[in-house]
Amino acid sequence: MDGYLRRKTFDILARWGSLAMVLVALVPLIAVLGYLVMKGAGGLSWAFFTQLPKPVGEVGGGMANALTGSAILVGLACLIGLPVGILGGIYLAEFGDNAFGKVVRFCADVMSGVPSIAVGIFVYGLVVLSMRRFSALAGAIALAILMQPIVMRTTEELLRLVPMTLREAGLALGLPKWRVILGVVLRTGASGIATGIMLAIARVAGETAPLLFTAFGSRFISLKLDQPMGSLPVQIYTYAVSPYEDWHRQAWAAALVLVGLVLALNLLARVLTRQPGQGR
Amino acid sequence: MNLSRNPDATPAEASASRGGGNLGDQLFRILTAVFAGLTVLVLAAMALQMLRTSAASLKAFGWGFLTSRDWDPVLDAYGALPYIFGTLASSLIALAIALPVALGTAIYLAELAPLWVRRPLGILVELLAAIPSVIYGLWGIFVMSPWLRETIQPFFQKTLGWTPFFSGVPRGFGMMAGCLVLAIMILPTIASVSRDVLLAVPNTIREGALALGATRWEMVRKAVLPCAKSGILGAVILGLGRALGETMAVTMVIGNRADISWSMFGPGHSLASVIANEYAEASGDLHLSALTELGLILFGVTLLLNIVARILIWRVSRGPAGARN
C-alpha cells in the first residue's frame, strides 16, 4: 500500500509523543512533591506544631499560630459559605430551571474564574475599611466567597442526579416539599455533597492572596475574630521570602503539612466519586 | 398534593407545574432563592466596589493610566504599563509552553491510553491543579530558580545570548522563572478541560473514521480534533484566564521590578503581584485607588475571557453541527 509505512510510522510516533507529553506534565508534580518531602520532613517536630514563632532572627519556634489560624479561618469560612452554597445549590436543582437560575449559574461559573486577589480587594473595601483593621472575619468572608460557587454547583449537580421517583415517593407519604428535599433528596446526595465540600475546603485552605490584606497575619494564637489572624499559606509566603535560613526550613515543613492536607482531601474526594463517562 | 404526571420532568419543572403549595414550601423556596441570589449580588457588589475605590485613580489618570510607566507612591504618579506588559508577556509565553504538553496529555488521556490507566493518570494530572500557588512559589524560589540560574539560563546564554531575549546576567529569578511556573500551573486546567471536550465528541465519528481505514492517529487528528476545535480553544482561554490572575507563585519568582525589557533573564512584575506586594501597606488614598484600578483591569479582563471560554465549551458539549432530519 502506497505510503502505508509512512502512515504507520506517524501513528507510532504520535502515540509515543503524546505519552511523552504526559510524562513531561508529571515531572513537576513529582519534583514538587519530592522536594517537599525531602526538605520538609526534617522540619517537622513537636515544637513545630506546638510552639509560637520566635522573634525575628531567632532560631527555633514553630507554627502553632498559623496552624490554628488556618483552622479557624477555614472553619469560619465553612460556617458562612457552606449553608449559602448548599441552599443555593438546592434552589438551582429543585426550583432553578428559569431565567433567574440561568443568571445565578452564569455568575457562579464566572466567579470561579475570577482571580482570588480581586476577591481580597473586595473584602478589604467592604470589611477591613469598615472595621478599620485587618481581621479574621474579613479573611473568613473572603474564603467563603471563594468557596461558595464550588459548593453550590456541586450540590446542584448531585441533587439533579437523584431520581424524580424518590421525590414522588416522599410526597406520596404526605410530606411537604421542603421536608422531602431536606430529608430525602439531601440525604441521598449527601456523600456526593460531602466530596464537593472536601474539594472546596482543599481549595480555600491553600489560598494566600486574598488573606494578605484581609486577615493579614499574626504571630500569636488568638480566638478574636476582629483581630488579624495568621494562616499557614501566608506564613509560608512570609518565611519563604525572608532572608532567614531557619524560617526557610520551617516554610518547607509547613508546606509539606499544607500539601499533605490538600492532596489527602483531593484524593479522597476524587476516589470516592464514581465519575461516569471518564472511561471508554 | 399534585404529583407530577411526567416522570421525566426535572424537579424544577415539576415544582413549576405544581400549584400553590403550602406556606412552608413557599418560605423554603424563597430562602433558597435568596441564598442562590447572593452569588449574583456578590459579583455585582465586587464590580461596583472596585469601581468606586478606583474612581479617584480613574479620574486622576484617565486612559493615560494604561500607557504610563510611572509608579511612584511618593510623587503619587501611577501607571499600569509595566504591570500589563508583565502579565501579558508571562501569561502568553506560559501558554505557548504549556499548550503542546497539555494537548498531548489530553489526547493521550481521551483517545490513546489503555483503559486501566486513564482514571489514575487523569487524577494525577488534576492533582497538579490542586497544589496551592504558594507551594509552587516556594519550590520555585529554592529549587527551580537556582536550577535555572545554574543550568538552563547559561545554556541559553551560550547558544542564543546574541538575541535580545537571552541577554543579560542569568539570575534565576525573573521573567523566565515566572513563565515556567505559570506554565506548570495552567497545564492541568487546559489538559482536563480539553480531555473532557474530546470525550464529548460522539463515538460514531471515531468509528466512521476507523471504518474508512484510518489509523488511530489519523482518526484523532483529522476526524476528532476538528469537531473539538472550539471547545479546545475554550480550554486554552480558560488557561489564559488562570495565568493572568495567578498571584503567589508569580510574585515569589518573578523579581518584582517594574521593568519592561525583552530579556527573559530580567526581572518583571505583574498586575497581581504588585497588588499582593503593596496593597496591605498602601501609602495614601491615591495609591490604594491606583492599585484597585489594576485589580479592576484584572477582574474585567478575566471576566471577559471566562465568558468567551464558557460559550465556546458549551457549544461543543451540545454536539457538533447537528443534522437536519
Added chain:
Amino acid sequence: MNTLTLPSPTAFRTSVTDESVLDEAGHAESTLQVTAGTKIRAEDVNAWFGKAHVLKDISLDIAERRATALIGPSGCGKSTFIRCLNRLHEVVPGARYKGRILLDGEDIYHRALDPVLLRRRVGMVFQRPNPFPTLSIRDNVLAGWKLAGQRPKDPDGLVERSLRQAALWDEVKDVLNRSGSSLSGGQQQRLCIARALALEPEVLLMDEPCSALDPIATAKVEELIHELKERYTIVIVTHSMQQAARVSDFTAFLYLGELVEFNTTEAIFTRPANQRTEDYITGRFG
C-alpha cells in the same frame, strides 16, 4: 450447542426447484440458480464483551456479489458479528474474539494483516448516518483518502462516480461545498454510502442502515442495495424482516448469539426449517 449443517459453497451453484427437499438431519436444502463464490467464510466465531459471551460458534459463508441479511431480535449478536468482519469489534475496550474469518481465503485476524488495510477492502455504513460535520459533501466522499493523507487519481471523477452509485449525485451536484451535515437524514446516509464506495471496497457492511430513516428514504436506500449488489458483496443487518425479504439473497437468523438457521431468503421466509425461525418470522417473539 448448535450443530447446524450449513449449505456448503457448492450449494450456491445449483439449479432452481420449486419444492424444498429435506436432508437426513431435517434441514431444508434450498437450491438456487446462482453461480457465486464465497467471499467471506466465518468459522466458529466467538465474541465477548468482558464476560458476556455474545457470539457462540458462528459459522457462515457470505456469497460474493450477493446480499446476505442477518436478522434476529435485539441483542442477538448480529451487529457484533458484522463488526467482526471489519475488525471493528476489537476497538471496543474489553472486547475479545476467537475464531477464523477468511476473506478470499485469507484469515483477516492473521497477525501480519493490519486492520487499517482490511477496512479499505471491507467498508461499513452505520445505523445512524455519521458524515463528518466539519467537512463539505465533496470532502466527506473523499474522506477515506483524506484521512490517509492520500490523493486519488481524478478526485472529481471519483466523487461523481461514488455519488452516482449512491443515487445522490443529482441532488447534491451543485452544492458539493456545503457541509456534510446540512443534508437530510436519508441523504446523509447515502452520503455515507458514497463515502464507503469511494474507497472501492470489495465488501460493504451495512449495520441497520435504514433504522434512523423515514420510509421514503428507506425505500431509496433499498433500491440502491439492489443496484450495488451487482458490484459489491453486501452484508446487511436489519431488524425488519420485510426489508430482509426485499433486498437479500441469503438470510441468517441469529438468536442469543447463536446461528439458528442460514439459507436463501426465499427458503427462510417460506419454508423455515427451525421452529424458532418460524416463531420469529411470524412475530411470535422479538
